[in-house]
Amino acid sequence: xxxxxxxxxxxxxxxxxxxxxxxxxxxxxxxxxxxxxxxxxxxxxxxxxxxxxxxxxxxxxxxxxxxxxxxxxxxxxxxxxxxxxxxxxxxxxxxxxxxxxxxxxxxxxxxxxxxxxxxxxxxxxxxxxxxxxxxxxxxxxxxxxxxxxxxxxxxxxxxxxxxxxxxxxxxxxxxxxx
Numbered sequence: 001x002x003x004x005x006x007x008x009x010x011x012x013x014x015x016x017x018x019x020x021x022x023x024x025x026x027x028x029x030x031x032x033x034x035x036x037x038x039x040x041x042x043x044x045x046x047x048x049x050x051x052x053x054x055x056x057x058x059x060x061x062x063x064x065x066x067x068x069x070x071x072x073x074x075x076x077x078x079x080x081x082x083x084x085x086x087x088x089x090x091x092x093x094x095x096x097x098x099x100x101x102x103x104x105x106x107x108x109x110x111x112x113x114x115x116x117x118x119x120x121x122x123x124x125x126x127x128x129x130x131x132x133x134x135x136x137x138x139x140x141x142x143x144x145x146x147x148x149x150x151x152x153x154x155x156x157x158x159x160x161x162x163x164x165x166x167x168x169x170x171x172x173x174x175x176x177x178x
Contacts (some may be wrong), residue, residue: 011053011054011057012037013035014054014057015033015036015037015057015058015061016029016030016033018058018061019032019033019061019065020035022061022062022065023065028068032061032064032065032068033061035064036057036060036061036064037057037079038051038058039060039064040056040060056130060162064127075166102157103153103157105156106153106156106157107153108121108150109156110149110156111152112155113145114145114146114149114152117131117135117142117145118136118146118149118150118153120134120135121142128142128143128146137167
């Protein structure tokens, strides 16, 4: 037959001390004690027998702690939202898509021979020599077409710099006199 807890307050105090020792955190210790008591009382309510409450509650507390540690290991460490907020946002793709669309239109407006060299070298990543062999033209012609094609592409794109900002058409400021 199950013996009732004679002094529940002292059992809870002792369990709280053990939980505080195991966790080093009073809030977590209180949670463990509460869950341990719920498990113990549910066991008794369902017809289980307990002979030594002190040992039984200590064992339940250790099992509850192990369950919590297992859950934490599966979830990973808790991270404050402020620490990762910058990683959660993604820049809008519209600007990049618009530039890509403008680039495609600008490529369509330059001469085909220049466009072909630009695509072989800039997109396909061929060397000047490989592009010359594929097009069956001298390497100097490849370099010339590439230079003219890049210049024409810059004009068509509105003189944008690599960062997407318009290039300044103003003269550079003169160096200060010594």
